[in-house]
Amino acid sequence: MAFTPTPRQLTAIKSIAFILALVPFFALAYLVAADKLVEPLQYITRNTGSWTLYFLCITLAVTPLRRLSGWNWLLKLRRMMGLYAFFYALLHFTTFLWFDHFFDVQEMLKDVAKRPFITVGFTAFVLLVPLAATSTNAMVRRLGGKRWQALHKLVYVIAPLGILHFWWMRAGKHDFNKPILFGVIVLALLGMRAWWARRKVLT
């Protein structure tokens, strides 16, 4: 019999998840405030980028985990994880606009158009915006379940774009260990879905 938390336990689990997901943010804030970083701007940029990918993977892992474990309540954590992915992506984008271009939007857009790895990252971020904007219960109702789900399948495009962005960023230094790891994880998470979808069609 799969574990099913009581409503109170679920609230506790959610609270813990909420706080844990903020740890990277506060850790970063501490490192900056305590002046522990030699090149803080670059560190913040990379760190927030990494955490965006981590949270995208966590969000994508909810459905397979739920299916494999029978823990249906995991679904109740998915929105929060997705919103955290957006939160770190927003920080990541802000660092780019701030540190790289000092809020010069025109210059920023030129950079987006000129450099493929930024084009890809920026696209992924822009695609995340409607997902974050339609994450409330009210929006789900307004769109209707089917359309809402169709819209949120965008994440299947966003995650691979995020990995491509990371891959190209590392391309010059041939340092692919981490991009490969992320790639394999996302491929596995999306592959499981494809496999299950196929089986459903066949049976």
Place this chain on the structure above:
Amino acid sequence: MLILPSEITPREIFESRRKFIKLAAAGAILGPELALAQSQGGGLAKLAAKRNPAFAVMEKQTAYKDATTYNNFYEFGTDKSDPAENAHTLRTRPWTVQIEGEVKKPMTLDIDSLLKLAPLEERIYRHRCVEGWSMVVPWIGYSFSELIKKVEPTGNAKYVEFVTLADHQQMPGVRSRVLDWPYVEGLRIDEANHPLALLTVGMYGEVLPNQNGAPVRMVLPWKYGFKSAKSIVKIRFVRDMPRTSWNKSAPNEYGFFSNVNPDVDHPRWSQASERRIGEDGFFTKKRKTLMFNGYPEVASLYTGMDLKKYY
């Protein structure tokens, strides 16, 4: 106070002295002057050198701590904190540099002979990394042209190749496949002869720390940092352009010349500006990168060359 290179204290004795000094300091025998002197460098063996004002930029020097804990030296790992953490395994004595190829007098010099080959100078250079950050570092060494004079290149010597140590027992990063080891860099012979090209044995008044390329490296302030080979074991004078490590690894990103040039972007980022480590922060725009990193005296080396093509 002038100390000859030959008088440099062996590390063991030096360290035991430091232990004594620390104990003494703990006992409050020594005054605050000592603490002040130590904050300049890292407590390594001192190296006497006269500052050469012709080669000293008047900009704020980067803190020793930043210059020695934040750098690239892939033989010790790819993170910028890796060299400082891992380079303690590097043995810099005994050390020899083999000089060979198109020269009338090929020779093998040990580090002591290298230190005595010409008078040591302190030069304060800007240092610009291809990644977009920069520092200002007081180096100690002498013009590489001094060494060129000694070995008498033949007319066939068109390029100089620097081969650096690649010993996986001393250098954990060499086990990785990030680059094709050993790390090789190169210069055209006229570039190598330019007085700015510094054969470097020290920084901040002391011998080089391991993580910064001890015991001997090049410093080429008008080029991106990776052109300055560290922990050199072989210098070859050759006819053909050397196949340098980063150029082999990603030719569209890292050219043979790799002169600092704000007008030629790296494919993935602009080179028009840079962040000075320890200075440029959150509330200022990045500073503009200067052509040849602010060393216009090298421009004549490249007269008539399309620097967008030969990046």
